[in-house]
Amino acid sequence: MTTALPTRAASPRLASIHDFTATAEIAAPQLGAIAPPVASTTRAAGRRAQRRLGPGRRIPYALTLGPALLIAVWAVASATGVLDPRVLSAPWTVVVTARDLIADGRLLSNLLTSAQRAFLGLALGVGLGTVLALLAGLTRVGEALVDGPVQIKRAIPTLALIPLLILWFGIGEQMKVLTIALGVVIPVYVHTHAALRTIDARYVELAETVRLSRWQFVRKVALPGALPGFLMGVRLAVTGAWLALVVVEQINATSGIGHMMSLARSYGQTEIILLGLVVYGLFGLASDAAVRLIERRTLSWRRILAG
Template sequence: MSSTTSTTPVHESNRRRRTPGWHRAVSPITLLALWQTASSTGLLPPDKLDSPAAIFESLTRLWSEGELQDAVAVSGQRVLLGFTIGATVGVVLAVLAGLSRLGENAIDPPMQMLRTVPHLGLLPLLVLWFGIDETPKVAIIALGVSFPLYVNTYAGVRGVDQKFLDAARVLGLSQWERLRQVVLPAALPSALVGLRLSLGVAWLTLIVAEQINTTSGIGFIVMDAASFNRTGEMVGGLLIYSSLGLLTDSLVRYIERKALAWRTG
């Protein structure tokens, strides 16, 4: 009786691990099918929203002209640069604030104050400071990325079991070794949650940032299509945003499964 009870969670965990990945695609495909059906039957008029087939045709045309590839490359570069800066700042500040009382008192209060300010509202100020080129776009993405990653990493560092730190001291580990072998691995689950949230914020911020004096990127395609009421291209651009966000989130989920394999079962 007891042996059956003890192995049940393991069996359930194994079933979860063996769940096919295509199961996650069922609901999006169903929504697309319902959308196409509504468009084909006239329930959803094309002047309000194009059908998935029409949107796919618009994206195919943009791809054949080379415009879509260029736009994705420009937008991806903005997100990559802004995310790198914001993630670096967020993680470094979180570790410094989490490791000592002095760091917590110096760093955490201003970070908690700043994260309550809607970062998108700072875009006009960043434009005033840095002009209307790429700098304010990258800066607003970096701001949006840094706070979720800071909060989650800080919580992970502060949540490290004191017994582990005491054991590391007894074993004679230096402060750097304790950070690398004890603190960071223990804080990794929380940091990865912050990473997923930050990537979502990065793409959402990009959508807004690319509405400001943009002559390239996915946002330019969306704005240009909106000016001429081309809903296929407009919705297609938004779908590209969401697809890129889903792709990066899936990448982090993959990293999470590999890095936190020790938590399985």
């Protein structure tokens, strides 16, 4: 006791620190008992607000609800006579026509030809767009050489190049695949290049701090950072591939869904034309769903970090 009193008197600041520490030790169990409920309450309120204001839980088979509603309206309008069958065939007529064309093998043969054209053009366009985006996004020299011509091509519709492509490559498969590829390059390039140019500066500083080499930076920082933009570009490119296919298959084609539709137009067979449109739409819907599935699986780490 005789030694403690002079110490408190000689060092009032030290005494205040001791008093604060003792108070904190006494209050710690009470704070520990209060803090978890407060934190859990805050998290629960945040989840409730997200459910109320955000997208909420995914609806089962949501991708098919819109097309199903459209078909239902079409069927009702046909059954009630609102739609003249000479102008627009009924859904059941299209189904019967599809069954007949499948039975004689014409639909499957044309379907395979169209799918081959679309996927060849898509693969060529995605590959070329990715290479150009990497050149322009990772080097200033590449951006100076590549970005200008690509932006010029972006301002020129792909379909406007068809006459020139016919002069250069004829009306064969080469022209059709190249037309599809040119329609695919631009969305892949634009979104991948933008993603490369907007990588968080903190990641760049971190790479410099840990002294990553140029190749390590590209592999571990630039490419993963650009992946969301690349996948968004691929989603748009898939749609562009099918849009270009619809056009090129009606230019002196001897096979494919577009060729089948052109013949049907000559004979006024609206059910075959509608069947071709349905096939194109289903192909586009399935392709977009596949890319979205890849996007969900590949970018699952973003949801983990957000959670």
